[in-house]
Amino acid sequence: MKRNAFSLLIILLTAAVVLLAYELWPTEDLNWAVTSFAMLFLGLGLFYLRFERAKVSSKEMALIASLAALAVVGRIIFAPFPNFKPTTYLILLAGFVFGPRAGFMVGSTVAVVSNMFFGQGPWTPWQMLAWGLVGATAGLYGRWRGESVRPLELAVFGAIWGFLFGWIMNCWVWLTTFFPLTFKTFLAANAASFWFDVSHASANVLFALLLTRSFLPILYRFRKKLTTTTLEVQHHVETKTG
Template identity: 70%
Template sequence: MKKRLGSVLFIALALGGIYLAYTFWPDEDLNWALTSLLLLLLGLGLFYLRYERAHVSSKEMAVIASLAAFAVVGRIIFAPFPNFKPTTYLVILAGYVFGPRAGFMVGTTAAIASNVYFGQGAWTPWQMVAWGLAGASAGVFGRLRGEKVTAYELALFGLLWGFLFGWIMNLWTWLSTVYPLNFETWLLTNTSSLLFDISHAVANVLFALLLTRRFLPILWRFRKKLTITTLEVLPHEKHN
């Protein structure tokens, strides 16, 4: 009940902030950085509220916490290497095996938890959404390919998300630090981060090629252990 109340309060604050943003800033001078941040908080609050109503089992919550912890540790260990970290790959792997909902939760949890070390800020909700979407989309991909997926396919998926993650974060940079907001400044913002995005994409590919064959079967076996199938045994009919 307290968690649900917290989510409702979270949503109410976001809606109130959006109202204030539109009240104090006319359309031509709207603070898009603040407005977009509040919209993201609203979206995250709605997701968490729905997640709480889904009656998630304690086993699934334990899995999410464990996988998020691995992603956090991986990000911290590789802190000296800009944008070259296993976090995105681990989020993708979690979503692929355990589904879109778990993937989104692992991504958002890894972002906010690891930023206790790296620093919280207005960028945190953007990272939560970016990693959450990476995990959720991997869950959709997992439903299509299942256990037939290869390391090369996950590497290609990670390559794509290396750039998508960067473009999402570039949107935050563009809205919050760049003026004027037009196509030229948007293109310049994305171009300036190209080397970091390439580093991120290459890291995802390498970690996928190095770790998928070892860790993916383990996660599949673990998922199967969490799935309890109850078989109803029908009594044999007696024939005279």
């Protein structure tokens, strides 16, 4: 409870500072790219801090690393095809089966590790956030649908995230390259990436329809092996009195 209150306090203080800066500084002097970058690092830092303090087993850590590695390999292999990769689908599937925490960790880890091959930059934290949210929201969806989910449902979920991922990344482009920062220029940034977002969404749909029936049962079997159940044994002592 104390951790939640502390995290909420930090977030509220950060938001208050940003709002104060917006009110006191002229718009042309306020670097929103740097401000958003700082807020992004704060949010990611809080999550990783909570993850570090949580009781995470070595098996879960190994699982997160393995799933992240698989998604990274998928991004590298499909590098010649712009935005048409299985990465987002694999992150989605990991979160759906293993929960929001594992999903966020897989997504954010994929961004950092894969960019060692594609190049690190100020876009990396935005990718960490976007892919992390893919895994986290898929985890919440997985808690609701469970093993009864159909490939078409994950295809629709992936299609939505194909566009949402692009819009999140467009925020970085908009904040760093567009002026003035208006709703009109934000729409222009999203319009410029429309076909890339269509490619991303199409890849998620295709991989979901082709791979879900094969991958989902395998991951659920892994999850069952990782789950331990504690049984409480009660000893009843009977005493006889003569």
